[in-house]
Amino acid sequence: MIEKKNIESWVFDLDNTLYPVSANLFAQVDVRMRDFIAQYLRVDSDEAYKIQKHYFKTYGTTLRGLMTCHDMDPSPYLDYVHDIDVSTVEPSPELATAIRGLEGQKYIFTNASYDHAMRVMDRLEVSDCFDGIFDIVDAGYDPKPKAHVYDKFLEKFAIEPTKAVMIEDMARNLEPAANLGMACVWVENDHEWAKEGAEEPYVHDQTDDLLGWLQGL
Template identity: 50%
Template sequence: MSDRVDHIETWVFDLDNTLYPASSNLFDQVDRRMGEFIAARFAMAPDEARLLQKKLFREHGTTLRGLMTDHGVAAADFLDFVHDIDLSVLAPQDDLVTALEALPGRKLIFTNGSERHAERVLGHIGIDHLFDGVMDIVGSDYVPKPAAAPYDALIARFAIEPARAAMVEDMARNLEVPHRLGMTTVWVAGGPDWAQPDDTAHIHHVVHDLAGWLSERARGRIT
């Protein structure tokens, strides 16, 4: 695009598989813990719990939303359990730290996870001091991306001007609403098959190396 990136005043980043590489398999721990939670809560065999987990994800956007809606599960119980994970698998990301430090503009986190999970991950990576706020699933009233309502809540909460904002995501479908709202959309490629786009009409930038791309942006070399 011509000059979209040069006008960005607010950068909105997804967390999982976006600010750390999907290859770290950190989110696999969360995914596994979801299955364990369901198996324990409903006295199911692991395979049966896995099927229910994925069914809820497909039908409701997140497993949590499905558990709350269909089964009356308390959100805090689920979030505390599934985010009790080992962060040691995340390698240092000095390049990302440097890129974010140099990147002009306000930086926010927008995640379908919990604020506590975001704080732990950001702190482990060493970039927690670089963000001005976190919008988590609780702040979204437990309505997950890609529904439109949480984006509207994000914009209202942080007084974001969409035309001067960018959304950075690993899940391509989560960029459709930001694109419609007028935000610049940045897709971090390289994740699982279900995160891939059906088409790229709503994606302005496809990025394989987020730290490198942000560094180029900070130096004014991306248009």
């Protein structure tokens, strides 16, 4: 169990963490990634989908695969794939209240872009609850769970990891955080790629209800 009295920094993933996975924003992003690849590499949709998934599995994100294999400029890609309808995310004043009630600094640590993070946070009505955002650009386009990305994140905000909590829906992304001394909370997600590592000792706590978990601290 996490004891909030010892915590100075609260680190939240964005997608499928701050809002429920049932909002299914990734389905929209998934289609737009496929379509971007089809246009960029001039292949059909089926081939684009295969490339997309191969790069995700091999490089951690489709973006990193495209940059590594095709020397692609990341900016147009990020703008295109995040141009989605966020209205499936329900505003949550209760979540805003719960986050504001946490003592210490609060941060977003995401593999997505800053603009996408702001759109989602605005929709949730939690934008003013956070002290900073660390996005994929800050990470040099390298995704979680690459260990050096966590070092960059901690350095940017001068965070003491042994006094921090990380909350994340992709269980394997918690391993580097735990190795640095952070307390780690998995927000349960039924997707196979998100459950990988969920039974490992680096998951210190877990919940299927972020709001309820925060309120119960």
